[in-house]
Amino acid sequence: MAEGEKLIPINIDDEMKSAYIDYSMSVIVSRALPDVRDGLKPVHRRVLFGMHELGVRSNSAHKKSARIVGEVLGKYHPHGDTSVYDSMVRMAQEWSLRYMLVDGQGNFGSVDGDSPAAMRYTEARMRKIADEMLADIEKDTVDHQLNFDDSLKEPTVLPAKIPNLLVNGASGIAVGMATNMPPHNLSEVVDGTIAYIDNNDIEIDELITHIKAPDFPTGGIIYGYDGVIEAFKTGRGRVVMRAKANIEEVQGKESIIVTEIPYQVNKADMIKKTADLVNDKKIEGISSIRDESDRNGMRIVYILKRDAIPNIVLNTLYKYTSLQTSFSVNNIALVKGRPQLLNVKEMIHHFVEHRHEVVVRRTEFDLKKAEDRAHILEGLIIASDNIDEVIAIIRASSNADEARDSLIERFKLSELQAKAIVEMRLRQLTGLEQDKLRSEYEEVMTTIIDLKDILARKERRMQIIRDELLEMKDKYGDSRRSEINFAGGDLSMEDMIPDEQVVITISHAGYIKRTALSEYKTQNRGGVGQKASSTRNEDFLEYLFVGTNHQYMLFFTQKGKCFWMRVYEIPEGSRTSKGRAIQNLINIEQDDTVKAFICTQDLKDEEYVNNHYVIMATKKGIVKKTSLEQYSRPRQNGINAIGVREGDELLEAKLTTGTSQIFLGLKSGKAIRFEEGKTRPMGRNASGVRGVTLADDKDEVIGMVSVHDFDEEILVVSENGYGKRSSIEDYRITNRGGKGVKTISITDKTGGLVAIKNVSDSDDLMIINKSGIAIRMSVEDLRVMGRATQGVRLINIKGNDSIAAVAKVMKDEEEVVETNINDIDVELENGTALDNYETETEE
DSSP states (O other): OOTTOOOOOOOHHHHHHHHHHHHHHHHIIIIISOBTTTOOOHHHHHHHHHHHHHTOOTTSOOEEHHHHHHHHHHHTOOSOHHHHHHHHHHTTOTTTOSSOSEEEESOOOOTTOOOOOOTTTOEEEEOHHHHHHHTTGGGTOSOEEEOTTSSSEEESSOOOSSOHHHHHOEEEEOSSOEEEEOOOOHHHHHHHHHHHHHOTTOOHHHHHHHSOSOOOTTOOEEEOSHHHHHHHHHSEEEEEEEOEEEEEEETTEEEEEEEEOOTTOOHHHHHHHHHHHHHTTSSOSEEEEEEOOBTTBOOEEEEEOTTOOHHHHHHHHHHHSTTEEEEEEEOEEEETTEEEEOOHHHHHHHHHHHHHHHHHHHHHHHHHHHHHHHHHHHHHHHHHHTHHHHHHHHHHOSSHHHHHHHHHHHHTOOHHHHHHHHTOOGGGGSHHHHHHHHHHHHHHHHHHHHHHHHHHOHHHHHHHHHHHHHHHHHHHOOOOSSEEETTOSSOOGGGGSOOOEEEEEEETTOEEEEEEGGGOOOBOTTOOOEEOOOOOTTOOEEEEEEEETTSEEEEEETTSEEEEEEGGGSOBOOTTOOOEEGGGTSOOOTTOOEEEEEEESOTTOHHHHHTOEEEEEETTSEEEEEEGGGGSSOOTTOEEOOOOOTTOOEEEEEEEOSOOEEEEEETTSEEEEEEGGGSOBOOTTOOOEEOOOOSSTTOOEEEEEEESOTTSEEEEEETTSEEEEEEGGGSOBOOTTOOOEEOSOOOTTTOSEEEEEEEOTTEEEEEEETTSEEEEEEGGGSOBOOTTSOOEEOSOOOTTOOEEEEEEEEOOTTOBOOOOGGGSOOOEETTEEOGGGOOOOBO
16 A cells, blocks of 8 residues: 555445435436536537537527537547437437437438438538527526536536427436336427416416427427326326328228328338237238338328228227237426426426526626626717817826826726726727717617516516517427327227118128128119119128127027127128128038128116027027126137027027017918016026017018017018008007918918018118119108008019019118109010110119
8 A cells, every 4th residue: 555545444335325316416417417497418418509609590500510529538538439429310300309300411320220420521600599598608598517527617508599399399318217107299388388378377287278288399299188188187197109091992992091101100110010910810811011201202002902991990099019019108307406296387397497597697697797888888988078178188108007197097997997098099080980989879778678678577578588589489499399199198099980880781602791782772662772782693692681790790600609899890791782791701501601780789787788689590480588687708619599409590699678579470471469567587598488479480580570669560572573561550559379360371483481670760671682782762652551462573583593682771861762663664575674774763
């Protein structure tokens, strides 16, 4: 040990604590956290100040980035050059900063995460808005401190005419704390700040009406507002961001087009990860992804498979990829050197306080300068009033010092005034120059009065801050980039899918699709109809149902099993497409077919499922009632709905409230009406009880109707296109199990009964032939007849065609029938309207 040195024993715990606290405070104060006043971390402040000192302003030429980095490194920031360059690069990236502070020339990286070119290649200068950050710095508006080697002074904060912390945000990880502040729109922030200046007691709820939400440089959609409000009020919150996506048709295929992505998302990484998810079958329905972004803007194209539902694919992308991310707001900034969590009002308050101090110090600086000038002018005016004597004194003096002393003694001047007189130029002796002195003195005195008034009255100072902020808004304010979806939040998939009415069709071969109801038009009775579906050879549409996207579908098969699905999960198809095989959508056995389906509301609603029942009927006349609650927990492989006896099959299933009346229609033209209450609720595996007695072995049940509204009528249709509606009261109520009464006169001309429905004048009727032709007509065109009549021709059947399915649909109020079948000459050929005389409505 060297002479004079000594060892001091220190507890290692204490040394570690103090050393680590010193280190952490250094990181907190001198590296990672922004100052609440100018919103800058030391490195950004030094970069801007270094550029200012170099003279690389917005109105000068660009300078090599290496020159700027060297300046900052050598004078103010003794750290790695990459830290300085990276900070400067970020301030020049339009996807990183909402309002860029550096104007870069050259390759400054990309939103795909590409690195910028080396600093020896790129050039930079300050942007106009950065000039505003440094405005008036030469007027002693902020404190300066010595740099790392005490050779120069650097500012501790910038004067900052714009509320940079709010408009550009900040993020940084210190020791034991971190900050993550979102950027906001300058126009909105200025409005909010002015509202605060006008009323210091403004509530945050009112501030939110001005500063609506963060505004990210990459645009996108802020999805849900609760997190925004929480962040504004507490300083912490979670803002959910979504990409802006549209569904378009590209080269005949439906595609999702993304034009804006969430803030801080690397586009290339996002596309790669999405492609990996598609390859791993985690995301279904995407056939390819293309990045078509160019200098005109971003465009990512997700091309969908033919059977994919765009909204569901988009939701899956939101769920599993960076198309939806969240920004965790954590507003920690340095307030007087100490880290503090701030809400939006506190951030505005500290900025206004800072600007107030800047205005005061700037005014004091200007006042001192004006007073100094006034003092000199007073001396010069005295000299000009006594110019001959002054010249004589100066001529008589042997040197300047003697002249100065003589003038001070003669005219009672100060040293500064005397010095100014001695240094006066000869041209100032002209009369014109003397007038200029007096007018300048008057101007300076007016300025002094004004500056003193500013210092005396706080409201004047606040007005100046207000005016300067409005000037910043006029110069740099712009409209929002990020849209706000106030209704968003943790919403489920169906919330993205409009709850519109759709037509669900199922063909005889088991193909299913959903089509918007608006694709179908109304025709008059007797029309030929329009093509409803292109089916495979010998296939025809057998079932048609109208529901809404958000409902639940319960599928009942002829073997008595029940499967579960959401309507929006059924593949969408046009009116002429054939749809998807049900076997591909639900795990149905090869030799089973779907015979009935029910649309229900929310199956998780206990009150709803306990107060509703499913009534089923089989071809052999068996009926069964079960509580809907028993079907509210379906399994992937389906559940048993009814025990079907050998030789029988399930035909119909209806949703009821327990108080309905049941109609069963028979192929032989009979129908039975009985109270639902006659059948007690049974378990899922039970077989049920007799509902009707069949006339013979060839007879079978063709349909079941459950009636709640007794103002409705019963509509029956025969296979050759005859039908009619009769009053419900024409059918007497009998006991379950009876033979029923005649509902239509069956002849060779009419064919057997194929459909029984409950209808009213407000319904439309959809009739589909086995050949795939569909006709839609209004029920009110059919007059009410007695139940034993043959009915009228509803649809003209060609050749060996016959009716396959009949469904009722809600009437569209806006539809107007423009042509009536009786108003045009129709050539009849064997009683069938020719193809070229279709009658349609304009929708």
